[in-house]
């Protein structure tokens with residue numbers, strides 16, 4: 115089925131979790147009545163990956179679900195673009211596309227932390243005026259050295275007690291571009307002896323003479339993440355700011371900034387609250403922008419949208435579906451402790467979704483000729499195959515049967531192994547949707563390779579005709595008429611890494627041994643071959659997905675597939691075959 119919006123029977127009921135319980139409490143207490151407001155805040159410094167899909171499904175999903183109770187609920191797509199040296203417009207465009215592809219509603223709006231640079235600057239000045247922030251002029255090495263450790267307090271800066279006027283003057287001159295990078299920073303004045311290192315007078319602003327992809331050269335000072343994030347949340351009226359567990363230690367700082375700014379009259383209560391959940395960790399992939407960049411720039415994959423990559427661009431090209439990701443997000447749920455999810459859970463979600471939505475077609479991927487020697491020459495017998503076994507309404511299509519057919523090479527064996535019920539000399543199988551045939555012989559070439567198989571068909575056994583099922587045969591194989599099939603490029607994709615924990619320790623490793631995740635790449639993750647298809651498949655639209663019967667789910671390549679020159683990618687096999695490899 116090419117219609118990506120078609121209903122799927124795979125949606126799961128809402129399961130509560132600790133975030134929903136918090137929101138339910140906030141609604142019960144009337145802390146928030148009209149709106150539950152979340153945000154998805156990617157930094158535009160790379161492409162989105164499967165981990166981001168979890169966060170997108172969570173944030174947009176909550177806003178959507180709570181709209182029933184609190185009608186103004188929504189989720190903001192916010193670009194957290196406060197680090198000009200790493201961020202680029204091409205990433206903004208890609209992220210926007212990915213969120214839209216996942217099917218979430220951004221209400222046609224986009225938010226940018228850089229739109230708040232003026233307001234952030236003003237808030238910083240307010241903190242200075244309140245004696246809650248100061249300009250420090252120590253170099254970065256000294257700043258690091260005076261921060262203290264987990265067991266020892268930090269050392270207060272000699273500049274900590276600068277006057278408010280001096281601080282304001284210096285900060286304004288920082289903004290005016292009077293100083294080089296690193297000459298000064300603005301710090302919050304909190305507690306150099308706090309057991310939480312994040313509260314030891316953290317940096318709020320730094321000097322960076324860098325061109326920003328949106329604000330150009332208007333600014334030469336940029337806010338730090340911890341300051342920009344909570345203030346952006348407050349500006350947008352976010353009610354629940356969901357982030358991954360590693361930010362738990364930053365929460366007291368998040369609360370400190372907003373509390374002070376609320377006291378100064380900058381923001382009204384209720385203030386946004388940060389809630390942490392565990393990030394997605396998945397076996398057989400890497401989910402870190404840094405490692406993904408290495409894979410692309412090192413030429414280990416063919417670009418950011420390589421179907422082997424765990425990027426959303428790669429997933430789309432692989433044929434993974436937005437509905438499959440939502441099912442996956444529901445299934446893995448939300449928790450507060452780190453966990454590692456098996457890759458097959460994701461694959462199963464894709465299978466489950468595709469099983470529902472993908473029409474069935476026939477493809478022969480490793481063709482060998484089968485000649486029905488008692489079938490009339492030049493005769494074409496129409497056979498009919500349902501487009502979907504669970505959806506009769508999708509109708510049937512004609513599969514023409516002729517004397518010369520393609521079958522899968524692996525469906526024939528001269529000497530069958532135990533449990534092989536397909537074609538073998540002297541034995542019978544059913545041609546799916548057609549007749550029972552009996553194998554009468556085969557040809558081989560000089561090197562002993564089978565070049566052609568012969569069989570006779572039984573004209574009384576056509577599928578769907580009365581009495582056709584009287585004689586039972588165990589094997590049932592798919593086929594295509596040679597005269598009615600077209601060749602296609604078939605790209606068989608498999609897992610990118612051959613080990614569940616790429617770069618991690620493995621049994622038998624010496625204690626001092628370290629591994630490089632690149633050493634664990636699966637060299638067989640991509641295999642390209644020519645297969646044969648039903649002719650209609652050569653005309654289908656790009657990104658149309660199908661189940662190739664008995665083989666797996668395939669998608670017409672998003673870029674390379676053309677009418678008459680089909681290119682199909684294997685999304686996933688019908689069953690989990692990995693354990694057998």
Ligand code: ATP
Pocket residue numbers: 154155156157158164165166168169356357358392393394395401402403404
């Ligand atoms: P990476 O670790 O790949 O560099 P990041 O956290 O730096 O990712 P951001 O662009 O800052 O990437 O992330 C945007 C949002 O996506 C954040 O709210 C972050 O918590 C969330 N996110 C990122 N990675 C994961 C993950 N593996 N699981 C769940 N959420 C994630």
Ligand code: MG
Pocket residue numbers: 157
């Ligand atoms: Mg980040």
